[in-house]
Amino acid sequence: MFRIIVARDSIFSVPVMRSRTYSKKLIPNLRVVATRERFVSQALVPSKESKMTVYDNIGVLPATPVTYNDFNLNVLDPTDVFEFRIDTTQNINLSLTDISAGDDADLRLYQDNGNGFFDTGDQLVDFSSRGNNQDDFLNRRADAGTYFAEVRRFSGSSGDVSYDLALSATTPNSTSGFSNLLPREFxxxxxxxxxxxFGTISNTNTTDTYEFSLGFFEGVNITLSGLQSDADIRLIADYNNNRIVDAGEEVARSTSAGITSEVISNTNLSGNYFLQVNQFSSTQTAYTLTFDQFTTTDA
Incomplete structure (x- = not known):
């Protein structure tokens, strides 16, 4: 199904996008606009810096990740803003990945001030501004409300900045509350x-994510200890490298009650892995995470 678009004296067609994954390709002096009906068109629009334009309104942020792939920022179009809401207390998970080499982009989370528009009166809730093209991420517990996730081009970038963004909302105080996004945090x-x-998880940092690999004849036992409140761990193999936890990619988990140490033993297949430490209770806790490496007889 195609929709005909007229822009700057040109006529062209674009497909109707109905999935929860979006891709933006820019034409000079044009930018892609996604409407509430999820149609994608190319149209000349004012700068978001002056109009505080929201690129897309997701509606209720689901547990299944919403992804925006191969998006671009430049000097004239330096920010993208994505609006969403949560209707109950949830863990908001944001992951900004695959930032183009030699460039930098940052991630900010705002809460609407009640007027329904993204403007200077909105509260900055949190931000992530790691250097260079390192992944940026936010995982925090939040009350019901409307929020805006802003991706901002760092002024020191050399030109166009491309990126992928994923957003999800998961249930706190639950073994299903693990973030399903996989930024390269550690x-x-x-x-x-x-x-x-050593680390700390809390309402403002509900998940820590560690990336590691095992070579041939290498194995590992993983222990989470030193807890002051309940926390859990799980091990993931991101087989398709999309930086999202898909069905069949969870290798193991440990979800003991209370402050009992969590253990995942005898992981001995070579490959790349992510280990997540997840807050279960609503209380902050420090932790010690130990990777006990051993030699195996099998590759």
């Missing part, structure tokens, strides 16, 4: 020796 590399990391 990159451990190949586990050729034991590794210990």
């Amino acid at each position: 990159a451990l590399g190949d586990l050729s020796a034991d590794v210990t990391r």
Whole structure:
């Protein structure tokens, strides 16, 4: 199904987009606009900097990730804004990945001030501004309301900045509350020796994500300890490399009650993995995460 669009004295057609994944390709002096009906068209629009334009209104943010792939920012079009709402207290998960090499983009989360528009009166709830093209991410518990996720081009970037963005809302105080997004938050590399990391999770940082790999004849036992309140862990193999936890990609999890240590034992297949530490209770806790590496007889 196609829709005919007229823009700047040109006539062309674009397909109707009905999935929850969107791609934006820019034509000089034009930008893609997604309407509430999910039609994608190319139209000349004012700068978002002056109009505070929302690129897309998602509606109620679902648990299934909503993704925007291969989006672009430039000097004249330096921000994209995505509106959504949650109707109950939820964990909001945002992941900004695949930022173009040599460039930088940052991620901000605002809460609507009640007027239904993205403007300077909205409250900045949180932000992520890691350097260079490192992934940016936010995982936090939030009350019901309308929110705006803003992707902003860093002024030091050399030209156009491309990126992927994923958003989801998961249930707090639940073993189903794990974030289903996989930013490269802590990159451990190949586990050729034991590794210990220390961290804290809380209502403003509900998930920590560690990326690591196992080579041939390498295995690992993983332990989460030193808890002051309940937290859980799970191990993921992102087989299709889309940075989202899809069906069949969870390898193992440990969800013991209370402050009992969590353990995932005898992972011994070579490959790339993500390990998530997830807040279960609504109370902040520090933790110690231990990767006990061992040698196997199998590849």
